[in-house]
Amino acid sequence: MNILEYIKERKDDFSASECKVLEVVLNTPHYVETDTITKLAERADTSTSAVLRFCHTLGYKGYKDFRYAFSQALRKINSESNIDAISQSLDQSIKILENLKSFPKESVIELAHAIKDSYDIHIIGFHYSSLPAMKLSMMLEDMGIPSYSSYNNIHALHHANTISESSLFILFTYEGNEKTFKEMFNSLPVNMTNSFLITQNLNTSLKKRFTKTITLPSNNIQNHLQDRSIAMNSFVEMIIQIIDEL
Numbered sequence: 001m002n003i004l005e006y007i008k009e010r011k012d013d014f015s016a017s018e019c020k021v022l023e024v025v026l027n028t029p030h031y032v033e034t035d036t037i038t039k040l041a042e043r044a045d046t047s048t049s050a051v052l053r054f055c056h057t058l059g060y061k062g063y064k065d066f067r068y069a070f071s072q073a074l075r076k077i078n079s080e081s082n083i084d085a086i087s088q089s090l091d092q093s094i095k096i097l098e099n100l101k102s103f104p105k106e107s108v109i110e111l112a113h114a115i116k117d118s119y120d121i122h123i124i125g126f127h128y129s130s131l132p133a134m135k136l137s138m139m140l141e142d143m144g145i146p147s148y149s150s151y152n153n154i155h156a157l158h159h160a161n162t163i164s165e166s167s168l169f170i171l172f173t174y175e176g177n178e179k180t181f182k183e184m185f186n187s188l189p190v191n192m193t194n195s196f197l198i199t200q201n202l203n204t205s206l207k208k209r210f211t212k213t214i215t216l217p218s219n220n221i222q223n224h225l226q227d228r229s230i231a232m233n234s235f236v237e238m239i240i241q242i243i244d245e246l
Helices: 003-009 016-027 037-043 048-057 063-101 106-117 127-142 153-160 178-187 205-209 224-245
Strands: 121-125 148-150 168-173 195-199 212-215
Touching (some): 003 016, 016 037, 037 048, 048 063, 063 224, 106 224, 121 153, 127 168, 153 178
Parallel strands (some): 121 148, 195 212
């Protein structure tokens, strides 16, 4: 039993004025670490004597002893909570990677071949989607494969004018929101014959604009950014590994 649970268990032992202290301690425990007895009494709208009685009821000699023990216990609780959060995050990461295991590899191989065979590669991604786009462009550069890339709408508008119908065009977008790319598509060729959309939105209307759509699996977990970054980054690494083996 941690100290917060112990204090809750003892709530029936406190007087009305001590219950005011109890409310502050339970609702805003972080204040106890720094507040003087006077400041805590002010927060609780009660007297310092009530704070002292509260501490005595819990078995402490005074506020100083209570504050020290409470702060130590609170740090331990927060540390355990952080460990749990890390474990949960790792579990979620494993689930995302497990989903990628069953992901159809044919589309990845097709994109890898397209990159390997093309001399005019254009890679675009905005906001968070710019991270996998940038990663792919940089890793290709390390392999001696040049590409043109843009990571915001302004640059993409100029970039779009350099893309031809036969260019290899790769667009990364987690959500696949067509409105985000409306201006850019007005500058792109209508009939691109070698274009790939990389997204996590199965129902995106952007599909109709591309010759090939690759929809990566999504766990729909609370931390969407974690879901997106792991899936997209792992996908880019898969492409690079395949290209390296071609």
